[in-house]
Amino acid sequence: MTARISVVLVSPRNPLNIGAAARAMSNFGFADLRLVNPYDVAFREAKSAVKSEYILEQARVFESVAEAVGDCTLVIGGTSVGHRDLHLPLYRLEAAGQIVRESGNAAILFGSEKFGLSNEDMSHCHWLYRIPAREEHGSMNLGQAVAITLYELIRDAKAETQRFDPVPRAEAADFERITGLLYNLLEDSGYIQERMAEPAEIRLRNLVNRLGIPASDAKTWQGILRQIQWKINQQKGA
């Protein structure tokens, strides 16, 4: 991503949300925070946010959306409203992220906690986007909306396919040793009756094979079984 992306909070009222926005920006490597008409007390209190002071210290305050986005070539707004008559294209966040990544300097507008973006705010936007929340409860917390939006921007589609190699399975000989140890243990402890011996051994081998014991754990399991066998033998002798 080569574009400069500015987070613009329009009329934020809650210092916790301003702080949360700054924290998410720091988490995901964004630095340009702009505030339009913030509630002064909220902005001052927000400056105490952990580890994001540098973002809040550098944040610039503007009196209008027009001034805040003046140097941006793409201006978009987040909205939770799918049904309002918007007169603007409305993208889902997944698509919005792609477009913003390919854009020049972009401003992303977030409305106030209570009212979202006004029609006047939106008239400065080239298009709007929507985080795909449920229609029945589309209104999101401001700090969470900023965090999710920035996550989508830094998200790496190639990382989806990351898979760890399955843990290497122990060799058949280990499985056989473990089956043998367990068989003796179960015979000594009365779980296996002598007349059932042969089918019992087959069932036990299947049971142990289904465990999928990792190669690196094979010796440990054999040690465990031998120790229990030792204890049983010792008690028999006592």
Added chain:
Amino acid sequence: MTARISVVLVSPRNPLNIGAAARAMSNFGFADLRLVNPYDVAFREAKSAVKSEYILEQARVFESVAEAVGDCTLVIGGTSVGHRDLHLPLYRLEAAGQIVRESGNAAILFGSEKFGLSNEDMSHCHWLYRIPAREEHGSMNLGQAVAITLYELIRDAKAETQRFDPVPRAEAADFERITGLLYNLLEDSGYIQERMAEPAEIRLRNLVNRLGIPASDAKTWQGILRQIQWKINQQKGA
């Protein structure tokens, strides 16, 4: 997604974070919230969260992680720590989301605000995942971490390619009419000198063509130019 996905908050301390987790769950359509050893006051206060009461009312409290995840076939934990010796596979969220979507009943564990998941908590996990925040500031706000994780689960990769058709452009005849109106206006207002008339018309046509006027706005622009021309003519007559 057919799997039941449970959000498990381990030792949460801040009611705002519990409320924020519940709100994000409601936004994205998840209902099963479980708390392990929450700070009691925090849980009670959190129950006042807007529109997510039903999730907090139904939330179940457990005394241990083992009890909380007892009926889950996949247990994973969120961590901000990339470097700790984890003894467990560590996925990026993008990959974790894919695996969870394909899984049976899954529990996603989130640690306390201050300490994250303990080694004991993690020993109940089949693997861990990490939201791809910057290494220099990987520690995320709990409510934001829950929101981003759930967003990844409901995210629709197919939606990435959504594009709106470009706005239909006005016809050449409209561009020509607008160029003509503007030409007269600029002549009357002294912007175009008579001796430069021909190159000026060509330059003006190019200028207007680059505007990309939408078909639906062509009549409005002609009206605007005619009105200004009318005003100038009227003043000339006066």
